Amino acid sequence: MTTLAKKKCRPCRGGGEPLKGETLVRYSGQVDRAWTVVDEHHLTREFTFDGFRQALAFVNKVGELAETENHHPDIHLSYGKVRIDLWTHKIGGLHENDFVLAAKIDAL
Numbered sequence: 001m002t003t004l005a006k007k008k009c010r011p012c013r014g015g016g017e018p019l020k021g022e023t024l025v026r027y028s029g030q031v032d033r034a035w036t037v038v039d040e041h042h043l044t045r046e047f048t049f050d051g052f053r054q055a056l057a058f059v060n061k062v063g064e065l066a067e068t069e070n071h072h073p074d075i076h077l078s079y080g081k082v083r084i085d086l087w088t089h090k091i092g093g094l095h096e097n098d099f100v101l102a103a104k105i106d107a108l
């Protein structure tokens with residue numbers, strides 16, 4: 001487990017700047033390489049499964065995690081596939097919380 005996966009998502013009240021540039025690159029290095037940073041705005045990763053039920057089970061696990069952490073990704077479920085898009089709505093971009101949640105999803 002990475003260090004990030006052991007952290008908790010801290011409440012983010014909405015002030016402050018989203019992560020950019022070098023800082024963003026440093027954080028990206030701490031989650032699975034399958035995550036992509038899109039337009040320095042959000043993280044995305046696709047997971048594949050044998051069928052719909054397996055994908056749905058994963059969605060439910062991610063949902064529980066999101067509720068525990070009070071940080072919620074967009075989740076796109078299709079047959080044998082789940083896409084997770086993750087950013088902090090309040091700041092319109094990426095925060096450490098997004099990387100903490102991504103690392104925890106990696107560890108599921």
Ligand SMILES: C[C@H](O)[C@H](O)[C@H]1CNC2=NC(N)=NC(=O)C2=N1
Pocket residue numbers: 011012070071072073086087088089090091
């Ligand atoms: C009050 C509570 O902290 C907020 O509404 C949370 C809930 N989950 C959230 N999830 C995400 N991804 N971004 C947010 O800004 C956010 N805000």
